[in-house]
Amino acid sequence: MTLNRQVIFALFILALDAAYLHQALSLTFPFARGEPGPAFMPLILVVVLAIGALGVLVQELRGTPDPDDEVGGTFALRTLALIALTAGFVWAFEPLGYWIATAGYTFAVAWLFEQDRLGGVRAVLTSALIAAGITVSGWLFFAYLFELFLPAGRF
């Protein structure tokens, strides 16, 4: 019996389930007014999710995970960097505007994928070219071809 990452994740799902239950209990209780009401389905879902998460827990604690499970991804620092970059991009998108925010974001994403192939300096040049091409083509698609609004920045 081992406390592996699958077990921890199943416990995390159960914690989410508890938080959802807490919110569901603040709604009108089912059939209190003669009809199922807004809490009816959420309460059923709380039970079903708990059954599912407990099923995973039991499978893992018994050491009998399903051999046909899809192959999971691999965690890497680059993923953390991508999450941080995307969060930064969302935060800066309206204040900096489409051009600056997108150019910076695509440059950084491209560099993350290029630096292990080309090395630091060459990756900077290639990524700058890629970012310029993608930023311009994005604007052509969204703003020019489909006439959708893109922010210009607050300067």
Add this chain to the structure above:
Amino acid sequence: MSGEILQGFGALTDPVTFFYLVGGFLMGLLFGAIPGLTATLAIALLLPFTFAMELTNALVMVMAIFMSGIYAGSVTGITVNIPGAAGGAITTMEGYPLTKRGEGAKALSLDALASSIGGVLGALVLMFVAIPMSQFALLFRTPDKFALVFMAVVTVVIVAKGSIWKSLVAVTLGLMISTVGFDNMVAQGRFDFGSHNLIEGVLLLPAVIGLFAVCELFLQGGSPPRGALDAPNFKVRHRDFLPKWADIREIGWWTYVKSSIIGVLIGMLPGGGASMASFVAYAEAKRVSKKREEYGNGSHEGLSAAESANNAMCGGAVVPLLTLGIPGDAVTAIIFGVLLIHGLVPGPGLLTNEMATIAPMFAALMVAAVFVFLSVLVFGPYYIRLARMNRAVLYSFIAMVAMVGTYASTFSVFQMWVALGIGIFAYLLRLMSYPLVPMLMGFILGPYLELYMRRALITSQGDVMIFFQSPISLGLYAMMFLFIYFLRIRAPKVG
């Protein structure tokens, strides 16, 4: 009806619509063939643009991506032993041994021919079955509709690969997300934490972008760079991609037809999809084959069976969406969104009232299936290069379209945060080997499941027996138990 379908073909002669058809076809080829990218991702990325497109063009483009993306999933499987998508895995088992023997061009040509035949047959079934089925669906009362959606949710759980518990967790999480926001039946906010942004619930677009595009970007962050791929060891001349009549006769027309029928039926099944279609058709072809020893070593028959079913699935998957309002897989779930964005509600009345709008979609599916065969004659020699596309270009492009597309379609930075949040959560689920398609299906089907359940219980004053009174409901539950038996308890095996 046939007149409207012919008009659908006529609509494709419009240069702009034809441009979208070809554009979608090429986009599907590109995304389907690149390992790690899928037709689902291509359609998810297209979703923001559909806001500004005419509905016919959007549907035509989506259908073309669907057909070519499913086909292209096997191309790099055959040439370099890396299937572009999970649906191409079975074809790879037979196609790559052919490539290693120097028969790569033949494998690609048989692959394209089988995909074309399957795709055309699937589209034909869609054209002839959709109208009668939607008329039958008009007989459904609220408890029957609940039984239908419930069957779909259960089937999605049982057909997902791997642990059934993980699949159950995924679909329930999707159902839970669908409960966020305003409750239409009693005018009360739920799970919105007092935020005006959440009162309208989680929108489909950021959910799809988060689940498939943002999550994929993060997953790729953790995957090592691809090494140099083997060069194909066959001469690549255009004329080599014409299949030989002797090979087609050896495979036999019945293999194509039977596999296509299997593909269509599995496509109609909620949660079915290309992988299961090719898997079951391959297993069936092997079961009745006189040359079983060739399977796994480059069997033309096995390759053709898997590919026919793969592409026939496309037509089948659209049937329950248009006739019953039940999306069969992730792609049709996104098509569901495209229709909703343009004010059309998929379901029994759709084909009766909007056949003129929907008919070009049917036509596009069939024309795209024909294009599949033509494409191998034109692009066959270049397919190998698709697997070598620069990852920096690819993923910075995906990142830009995903996030900017979410903003451009909703004018809301909050929805970008939602897409990012769902993307991170989906990434964690994938890291732990939880399937994402059931989550999307739960999210899409959740509002209908709840609506029909509550309406039925209100009518019956809380008596649950209302769900077991109508013959249609009972028939649907019986089908559900049959699916559980055949797809989980006695699931077919390839080996």
